Amino acid sequence: METLNTLTINCGSSSLKASLFLADGQRINYCYRQTPDHHGNYHAEAFEHLLRDLKNSPLYASKPTLMPTLLIGHRFVHGGDIAEAARIIDASERSRLESITHLAPLHMPSNLQGVDICTQAFAHQFKLIQVACFDTAFHHTLSELAYRLPIPKALDYRRYGFHGLNYANIAGQLRQHLGTAANGHIVIAHLGSGASLCLIKNLRSIDTSMGYSPAGGIPMATRSGDIDPGVMLELAKKYDDQALSTLVYQKMGLLALSNGESSDMSTLITSNSVQAKFAIAFFTRQVRAAIGAYAAKVGGIDAIVFTGGIGEHSALIRSMICEHLEFMGFKLDIEKNQEHATILSNADSKPILMIPADEEAEIARLAHSFSH
Ligand SMILES: Nc1ncnc2c1ncn2[C@@H]1O[C@H](COP(=O)(O)OP(=O)(O)O)[C@@H](O)[C@H]1O
Ligand SMILES: CC(=O)OP(=O)(O)O
Ligand SMILES: [Mg+2]
Known part of the structure; x- marks a missing residue:
């Protein structure tokens, strides 16, 4: 697999965490805190700080003649009903995600905003591949006993479960410890x-x-x-x-x-x-x-x-x-x-x-x- 410079964006309810995984194996972490009891668009300031810090990062260090590819993985807290762990963010995926924004109002608006901010900041210098990675996907293995809610089936509400990206990452490490x-x-x-x-x-x-x-x-x-x-x-x-x-x-x-x-x-x-x-x-x-x-x-x-x-x-x-x-x-x-x-x-x-x-x-x- 070709190794590309990869930026990850994770809007938590009290933080914006980002990491730059560089093609040479180096990793740089960024974390910006905000109080979770703010109204509305509270990751905007954190994104400004991130973009400023990335300007001084090795991402911009070399000056290649061709437009380099930048892979950007965004944590999307709610993936809705789909079972895939991640999807390319094209126009149809974007509108699907927009339609479920209200299901995670502390996260989804910022998750979408992150995609737009990255497009604005990087599209003129990099060939962008933006990927949505879902917190809900790890829980697609739940049995009906675990995901059903005690309400009429026709209402079509279920347990999705979240924090799945971290649960998956921890599950991947448990054999080494246990x-x-x-x-x-x-x-x-x-x-x-x-x-x-x-x-x-x-x-x-x-x-x-x-x-x-x-x-x-x-x-x-x-x-x-x-x-x-x-x-x-x-x-x-x-x-x-x-x-x-x-x-x-x-x-x-x-x-x-x-x-x-x-x-x-x-x-x-x-x-x-x-x-x-x-x-x-x-x-x-x-x-x-x-x-x-x-x-x-x-x-x-x-x-x-x-x-x-x-x-x-x-x-x-x-x-x-x-x-x-x-x-x-x-x-x-x-x-x-x-x-x-x-x-x-x-x-x-x-x-x-x-x-x-x-x-x-x-x-x-x-x-x-x-x-x-
Ligand atoms: N040393 C500590 N002792 C107790 N709580 C802590 C400590 N460090 C961080 N926390 C708590 O962790 C919480 C933030 O967790 P974090 O996983 O970073 O949140 P999020 O990803 O949702 O933004 C806050 O309540 C913060 O006070
Ligand atoms: C799903 C969720 O609540 O995420 P976070 O803890 O990062 O706010
Ligand atoms: Mg978190």
């Missing part, structure tokens, strides 16, 4: 600004906490996760569509549980307030409950993997989640947990791992399949 045990029942807890869990078996998704949209599942920075449909019915009487969407995606979760103090976990951890402690206790209890539910569904789980900004960096949150999981055979090693080691568990515990999220590596791998 050997054949990697084929067991493993819960991956992706705890970032958006948060979800995935139960895998034979390295494939068999259940996941997010549902039809990335608003479902466990509570997140500003999203509630699953709540009583009766509450939604009451809220629908009080708010119009736009206000209700803003409430559900931007004003709930940790931000609401901490009575508005912060949606950011590291800020909550450093706070001494009662409401910050309450939000943390609520979050960790819900993550633990999701792990327990998966264990009960399949008769026990063999390993737990923490990933995502919180899962990677917070020893406190990991220890609060694992505190009551000893009965399932999971015990953290206090020192390894503090050191953020890859294997966090005690010698007499089932494996507990920490694997950094690297959606970019998976995006680059998928994009490369379109390089010729």
